[in-house]
Amino acid sequence: MSVFQREFSLKPRHRGFHIITDEVLQHIPELKNFKQGLANIFIQHTSASLSINENADPSVRTDMETHFNIMVPEYADHYEHTFEGPDDMTSHIKTSILGSSLSIPITNGKLNLGTWQGIYLCEHRNQGGSRKLVVTIMGE
Amino acid sequence: MSVFQREFSLKPRHRGFHIITDEVLQHIPELKNFKQGLANIFIQHTSASLSINENADPSVRTDMETHFNIMVPEYADHYEHTFEGPDDMTSHIKTSILGSSLSIPITNGKLNLGTWQGIYLCEHRNQGGSRKLVVTIMGE
Amino acid sequence: MSVFQREFSLKPRHRGFHIITDEVLQHIPELKNFKQGLANIFIQHTSASLSINENADPSVRTDMETHFNIMVPEYADHYEHTFEGPDDMTSHIKTSILGSSLSIPITNGKLNLGTWQGIYLCEHRNQGGSRKLVVTIMGE
Numbered sequence: 001m002s003v004f005q006r007e008f009s010l011k012p013r014h015r016g017f018h019i020i021t022d023e024v025l026q027h028i029p030e031l032k033n034f035k036q037g038l039a040n041i042f043i044q045h046t047s048a049s050l051s052i053n054e055n056a057d058p059s060v061r062t063d064m065e066t067h068f069n070i071m072v073p074e075y076a077d078h079y080e081h082t083f084e085g086p087d088d089m090t091s092h093i094k095t096s097i098l099g100s101s102l103s104i105p106i107t108n109g110k111l112n113l114g115t116w117q118g119i120y121l122c123e124h125r126n127q128g129g130s131r132k133l134v135v136t137i138m139g140e
Numbered sequence: 141m142s143v144f145q146r147e148f149s150l151k152p153r154h155r156g157f158h159i160i161t162d163e164v165l166q167h168i169p170e171l172k173n174f175k176q177g178l179a180n181i182f183i184q185h186t187s188a189s190l191s192i193n194e195n196a197d198p199s200v201r202t203d204m205e206t207h208f209n210i211m212v213p214e215y216a217d218h219y220e221h222t223f224e225g226p227d228d229m230t231s232h233i234k235t236s237i238l239g240s241s242l243s244i245p246i247t248n249g250k251l252n253l254g255t256w257q258g259i260y261l262c263e264h265r266n267q268g269g270s271r272k273l274v275v276t277i278m279g280e
Numbered sequence: 281m282s283v284f285q286r287e288f289s290l291k292p293r294h295r296g297f298h299i300i301t302d303e304v305l306q307h308i309p310e311l312k313n314f315k316q317g318l319a320n321i322f323i324q325h326t327s328a329s330l331s332i333n334e335n336a337d338p339s340v341r342t343d344m345e346t347h348f349n350i351m352v353p354e355y356a357d358h359y360e361h362t363f364e365g366p367d368d369m370t371s372h373i374k375t376s377i378l379g380s381s382l383s384i385p386i387t388n389g390k391l392n393l394g395t396w397q398g399i400y401l402c403e404h405r406n407q408g409g410s411r412k413l414v415v416t417i418m419g420e
Contacts, residue, residue: 045394046394046397059220059221062220064232103180112147138317177416243383245322257380
């Protein structure tokens, strides 16, 4: 067994849910050396998160954004932490709901995702900028 | 250290939250060979999810279903992605809230769950069918 | 590669969101022996959870508690599982939303968290007591 790790930054994306599977894979060509194992993808931020969801119809991503904005509303009066604007505290809450890392099985040198699964960057800030990821692969 | 991986399908279950700890364990008897490590359980779908919660009183599972149906309501008018019915987009949202994988410590050949913890399959579709899991165990 | 595991109990904390990064690190001085790998932190309870979020302004933690109490309200009439009080079922729901474990990359003997990231114990019960964690480290 061995471990491999790489840190990199994603291209900046506008607020919303984005499929980043291909961009992540471009940064870790070493994945093909692992017959079986796990890949952990970790985001080093508290106002953007990672998730796995449908990789096909774009309306899934826009509905995600719509629903999270209803479930975690910006113009509620119960937030104290709004120094950086109405998207500040809501971004922290969405991040904890969705999570900061993914663990995905590796089989025969590839991420063993289901047919319809893709990796999502969930950008919760209006101006999030480039987000840093750490990918850690363990296996043989 | 070594890695072990197995893919299998769960029995189909109706919509709701279900304890699947025993069914998962039946598929991975090799678990007993690991003195310490981690088991990752990954679901290859975007409309069903995995969670850990109380393994005793069935009312926890029915209340989970009730609450998620309120928090992610089917008959809201803000979803575009409803091609497959009112349980389509809501299933994707619930999946991202709950998550697609679990990482559970292994100690002395067993999952080191707390006394009250069980593994949940969260079936969000009305007709979800059989769900595919990938279990990856790493340890020694 | 090697695996290291330790179980320990956290100091009891009142209901709310608490930064526990330093307390966790005090229990795993062996972390410094891992050049790269992953740390999994698992909580053995179904009414308290773990998350990663902002490690600076305390208002983030109070706003988290406020928002989760709105999103998962105690005095709703749709819960059956309320034997132990109004904070019983809501704690189970919050636990599944936030999650029971974290996987954090290790780089050069340290948790490779972002500048603003800290580990949160999310204590959902009014009287939660001491919570048990299992930390599993794998790497080289």
